[in-house]
Amino acid sequence: MPLTAPQKFERKFEQQLRLLEIPKSIFERNIGRHIRSLDRKCDGLSKRIEEKIRQFERKKGIGLDDEVRFLRSWIERPLTTGAVAPSGRLLARAMARYVDPGSEGPVVELGPGTGPVTDALVKAGVAPSRLVLVEFNPAFCRILHTRYPEATLVQGDAYSLRRLLETLLLQPAAAVVSSLPLITKPLRMRMRLVRDAFDLMLPGAPFVQFTYSVASPVPLRLRGFTAEASERIWLNLPPARVWVYRKIR
Numbered sequence: 001m002p003l004t005a006p007q008k009f010e011r012k013f014e015q016q017l018r019l020l021e022i023p024k025s026i027f028e029r030n031i032g033r034h035i036r037s038l039d040r041k042c043d044g045l046s047k048r049i050e051e052k053i054r055q056f057e058r059k060k061g062i063g064l065d066d067e068v069r070f071l072r073s074w075i076e077r078p079l080t081t082g083a084v085a086p087s088g089r090l091l092a093r094a095m096a097r098y099v100d101p102g103s104e105g106p107v108v109e110l111g112p113g114t115g116p117v118t119d120a121l122v123k124a125g126v127a128p129s130r131l132v133l134v135e136f137n138p139a140f141c142r143i144l145h146t147r148y149p150e151a152t153l154v155q156g157d158a159y160s161l162r163r164l165l166e167t168l169l170l171q172p173a174a175a176v177v178s179s180l181p182l183i184t185k186p187l188r189m190r191m192r193l194v195r196d197a198f199d200l201m202l203p204g205a206p207f208v209q210f211t212y213s214v215a216s217p218v219p220l221r222l223r224g225f226t227a228e229a230s231e232r233i234w235l236n237l238p239p240a241r242v243w244v245y246r247k248i249r
């Protein structure tokens, strides 16, 4: 069947992205090293920027909205924050759609940030008391605590998922929804995270992950799980796609 104009456009876009990703994968390690070293050098600068912002807030008696808080976090820790702005509503909704609100058990969210995906989960019918939010950034944790007081908030490193949640979860999780910038981590860490998440869930439960990349951030050669991808969400900036991984029953 001949391709429609949007399909042709999408195919062309994907081809261009793939061309960009080949050199990216070749130099990924080197680039990562350079970014980390830049990150360290930026540390002093970002502390000064942070202090200036605080002075500005005090002087004007204002608080910053989520976009500015996010940008500030990205300036401080680009690799950990992984995006310059919170996810858009369409992307958040697309992620939440993979969680069945009628399922049983906690819903774990990794890297909720200022809470756009959390909000979409709640709007989709997941009770806030079922949410277990794992966030690294203390400033985001304070926001989440105010917005979702009924949720269980865990301030910590999601890559130590087993240690963080093993004793906290009283029953298998219904889903794990992740906005972590997985691609900035070595492959073995990503694979360990997904395996640990599968161990906390019942077989068949979804591990939901968004990415700006063309390729799946979890290698599909990992055995014992299925993977499906959503359409690219063009209206998110940058356009993103949702991947869902499920452990085979």
Ligand SMILES: C[S@@+](CC[C@H](N)C(=O)[O-])C[C@H]1O[C@@H](n2cnc3c(N)ncnc32)[C@H](O)[C@@H]1O
Pocket (backbone or CB within 6 Å): 080, 081, 082, 083, 085, 086, 087, 110, 111, 112, 113, 114, 115, 116, 117, 134, 135, 136, 137, 140, 156, 157, 158, 159, 179, 180, 181
């Ligand atoms: C790309 S942002 C997504 C935030 C939000 N869910 C959204 O969609 O706008 C990634 C989030 O993951 C958090 N994060 C990054 N590494 C983490 C880690 N190892 N453990 C817990 N949270 C982490 C960051 O602080 C940030 O809030």
